[in-house]
Amino acid sequence: MLKIDSHTHILPKKMPNWSEKFGYGDFIYLQHHKRGFAKMMRGNQFFREIEENCWNADLRIDEYETHHTKVQVVCTIPVMFSYWAKPMDTLSLSKYLNDHLARLVEKYPKNYVGLGTLPMQDTELAIQELTRCKKIGLHGIQIGSNINDENLNEERFFPIFEACEKLSMAVMVHPWNMMGEKNMTRYWLPWLVGMPAETARAVCSMIFGGVFERLPKLRVMFAHAGGSFLFTLGRIRHGFECRPDLVAIDNPVDPEKYLGQFWVDSITHDLPMLEYVISKVGSKRVTLGSDYPFPLGDLQIGKFIEESGLPKKTKEDIFVNATLEWLQLPKKRFQ
Numbered sequence: 001m002l003k004i005d006s007h008t009h010i011l012p013k014k015m016p017n018w019s020e021k022f023g024y025g026d027f028i029y030l031q032h033h034k035r036g037f038a039k040m041m042r043g044n045q046f047f048r049e050i051e052e053n054c055w056n057a058d059l060r061i062d063e064y065e066t067h068h069t070k071v072q073v074v075c076t077i078p079v080m081f082s083y084w085a086k087p088m089d090t091l092s093l094s095k096y097l098n099d100h101l102a103r104l105v106e107k108y109p110k111n112y113v114g115l116g117t118l119p120m121q122d123t124e125l126a127i128q129e130l131t132r133c134k135k136i137g138l139h140g141i142q143i144g145s146n147i148n149d150e151n152l153n154e155e156r157f158f159p160i161f162e163a164c165e166k167l168s169m170a171v172m173v174h175p176w177n178m179m180g181e182k183n184m185t186r187y188w189l190p191w192l193v194g195m196p197a198e199t200a201r202a203v204c205s206m207i208f209g210g211v212f213e214r215l216p217k218l219r220v221m222f223a224h225a226g227g228s229f230l231f232t233l234g235r236i237r238h239g240f241e242c243r244p245d246l247v248a249i250d251n252p253v254d255p256e257k258y259l260g261q262f263w264v265d266s267i268t269h270d271l272p273m274l275e276y277v278i279s280k281v282g283s284k285r286v287t288l289g290s291d292y293p294f295p296l297g298d299l300q301i302g303k304f305i306e307e308s309g310l311p312k313k314t315k316e317d318i319f320v321n322a323t324l325e326w327l328q329l330p331k332k333r334f335q
């Protein structure tokens with residue numbers, strides 16, 4: 001069975017030192033300090049060490065083969081978004097990353113699909129780069145769960161979503177810039193608690209802000225099975241019903257209606273949780289995801305799904321069909 005991993009991250013091996021180039025800010029750059037490894041530096045601060053499978057396309061294809069997975073949907077690492085920088089500088093950086101993805105996809109069309117990054121802090125520049133992403137052969141974009149602490153329902157983001165719908169570009173929403181991060185640095189809590197909450201924040205903002213209501217053809221996938229959204233849906237709906245004066249102020253439609261309109265990936269690390277997710281959004285809306293090559297991801301690329309007793313049709317939806325539909329790609333491209 002063809003397997004497509006809808007959620008993986010990649011970087012170019014070499015990047016300019018953006019802080020030096022632009023003369024300010026703690027942009028990320030890579031220090032290749034020893035063979036097969038690099039340090040991601042944020043300004044002069046060490047951020048994390050990454051391995052060669054973060055940038056080496058051939059090595060990645062080999063590693064994926066051991067997990068019977070042919071196709072990787074690749075996007076940058078959220079820390080690269082740089083929405084905080086001057087818009088023109090984020091545009092330059094985005095172009096650099098997007099061009100790298102375009103070259104990768106051109107070289108390995110059967111193994112890679114690219115999702116670009118945009119200067120979301122500037123609506124006009126974001127749409128300009130989105131349009132260019134489409135032209136250079138990318139099939140969608142990845143954006144953050146918030147943009148400099150602003151939620152995705154803000155009107156200034158709406159024209160970008162509208163352009164995505166019009167250009168038929170898929171959107172992946174990835175948690176980053178986690179709420180409360182500074183107050184919970186211990187125990188990896190920004191990743192374990194903040195990230196799922198961030199994604200729920202993004203789903204709720206888009207539902208209650210009426211984005212899905214106004215753009216029924218917009219195709220959005222939320223990372224990590226939608227974060228805590230589906231697992232707190234009962235509470236969210238109850239809140240919508242008991243305090244419409246607080247919740248239903250921009251969109252009077254029950255949030256339940258949008259289940260099945262957007263996609264979520266399969267990264268739950270837990271079969272009963274995944275079964276619950278499928279019961280809520282349907283198997284056609286659950287894409288195989290891994291978060292490769294990072295340790296918090298499902299680095300066996302859906303082995304727990306393969307080994308589960310889920311019906312073959314459900315597995316096929318998760319491994320192939322859901323992602324093909326989200327990205328509007330024909331299966332034959334990968335055969």
Ligand SMILES: [Zn+2]
Nearest residue numbers: 009174223291
């Ligand atoms: Zn990720």
